[in-house]
Amino acid sequence: MKNSRNLIVVDDLRDWQPDWKNYPVISADEYVADDAYSSAGYRIINLCRHDHKLSMGYYTSLLAEARGHRAMPTARTLQSLMSKRIYEAQLEELNDAVRRSLSRIIQEDFSLSVYFGQNLAASHAKLAQTLFTIFPCPLFKVQFIYRDDGWEIGSLRPMGLGQVPKGHLFKVKEAIDGFLSKRWRTERDRQTGGNYDLAILHNPSEKHPPSNARALKNFIRAGEEVGLDVELITKSDLPRLLEFDALFIRETTSLDDHTYRFATKAEREGMVVIDDADSIRRCCNKVYMHELLRKNRIAMPRTEIVSAKNIDRVAADASYPLVLKIPDSAFSLGVFKVSSEVEFLAKAAELLEDSDLVLAQEFLPTDFDWRVGVLDRKPLYVCRYFMSKDHWQIYNHARKDEDRMGEFDTMAVEDAPTDVIDTALRAANLIGDGLYGVDLKQRDGKCYVIEINDNPNIDAGVEDELLGHELYERVMRSFLDRIERSKQRDDVAPGSED
Template sequence: DALQNFKKAAEKIGFSTEFITKDDFSQLSEYDALFIRETTSVNNHTYHFSRAAYADGLVVIDDPWSILRCSNKIFQNERLKQNRIKTPETVVLSKSNYRKLQISHLNFPMVLKQPDSAFSLGVEKVDTTEELENSLEKLFKLSDLVIVQEFMPSQYDWRIGVLDQAALFACKYYMVKGHWQIYDWKSGNSNNWGKVETVALDEVPPAVIKTAVKAASLIGDGLYGVDLKIVNGEVFVIEINDNPNIDAGVEDQVLKDELYNKVVRSLFNRIEINRNIAQFVTV
């Protein structure tokens, strides 16, 4: 699987690698780098590990600020707006002062999101005022803020993997048949993912690559998955994700082993840079 492919690539360039779990926190300082391959959240051990590893001087992907920024859709929306990157029309509603007038300019259907939503969880589409009120009531029980966006239907989303502020891989994530998202949590069957088509970077519209790299650079220089749509010839960023999917036989279809090599080389180069900085400071 992908983890074994990463291990193989790492050992090929001289790394000694170990798989660790959340029970191995006390061992972090023994390593030079931490590469997290688990769904991250500021509320679980992944963020705790990332912060501690960074504080101990390890090279970390995903670094703590990337986890923090990617888990906050409100921060993302503001950063993208400030840098003139197109996004769906977005309004942030507060539980304490919500007014219908705030979203009167948006047409149905609308998409509602929790600020820390991920993997299509905490995201709902509403088609009527009644559905809107019901969904807001439910979401406001989970969060003081709710993001409301215009709905942009499309056959697929572009997912551009970005590493070191350069495009790494490109996929088309298709919507689940009969559903509006790439993942259908309510389907109740195992076939709840949409089709994924991996394509060569030179087959991707240049504006998609350029926008994805610019958007990811607003988060940091780590490993990201940027989701975008093309609507009426314009490119819109839907969201920026840390810890993007890299599954054997899917995202690596085009680059094969080179995808894993590139990620591992990035870790290696970061360690070398850290060591050179340390030597310079010591002198």
């Protein structure tokens, strides 16, 4: 086969017009389930619907990324299109194009459909191409609203092939032909340099923050010792973000809130960021994690992706008990143990109301879980977290007393089992070179990765029990090194832009 093969993915094969050119077209269900499409070399044209954050369209692009495929759109683009706060920050360059294109529109709202950078009306061709350059999504619709001071974007939504009006399909076909006849272009982020100011994003009201108050103070002191001016900021400080040269997110991350917006804005401005937006996106979804680990042959509990179409089959074939997981769950929330087929069907059906896919995972009972902290592709700390009293998880959210969380044991990296460290590094290095926490279980002489966290706990009195202040210094020195490397890159090519 060729090194690069186009593959068009649609929600329903009936959406693909029978008289169109014979491109390779498959359904999203087939792409998700068939191992034949897990090999490298594919270029995925994702024409699926994306009506909500955990749609099949989103999973298609997310799995493409895990499989090493080039996807249009990327999961990151879809995430941006679903968040007005994210895409608004990228629209400044559109002002002139919008004003020229819509100058003769007399109504107060106007919708523009963009098909691979094209529109039915020649008068809007430049605007459509500009939108496609900023948001490389095959099919999407933009609603413009006229305010007192001019036109602005009211909404920007991706479309599936089945949502395109029949009268527009000829244009979609023309646009697909034109797009596939050209070479794909790769997005690159603009990078600029910086000095020595670090912002730590935290939430003073968070119940289970990744770093407690004492740990945050330790980070500030360690930063000052290595030459960084460190300041704690909160979500209200987004307008001030560009005052800093680096961002350290010490707040539970999510694709749906300000933490992801902070990461994307900081990266777009060339700042050093931990957690970076790609790490947040990859680690926040367990479907992506499952596919990534499977693709790279890293052991994990037996796992099956559950959808509305296969729920009965999976329930009938499963060995109980097993664990059901919402793909974007965090801190043991959204994770449920079911002990029978009846429980499985009831809980899975409930979870599928909010997500097109759910994970069903083998239950591996152990007395404790390993957590390996990884920074710059090297082990930073190792902890064993023991299960909460009379519970199957480390944290029992149903309890309010001191037994809601199990005990812990922090040890030297060199004293931890070699296979635990090696497996954790292999897993974390698939995500990037940031700060990660890899959760693992050991059972019957084998090591299994449970998940990779982009925002691992570093609490005073727990993860720092062995290294003490040195743990915080290592993290701060990593920021310093990253800032200085970024500055050196700028010095090589001053004023250049990608």
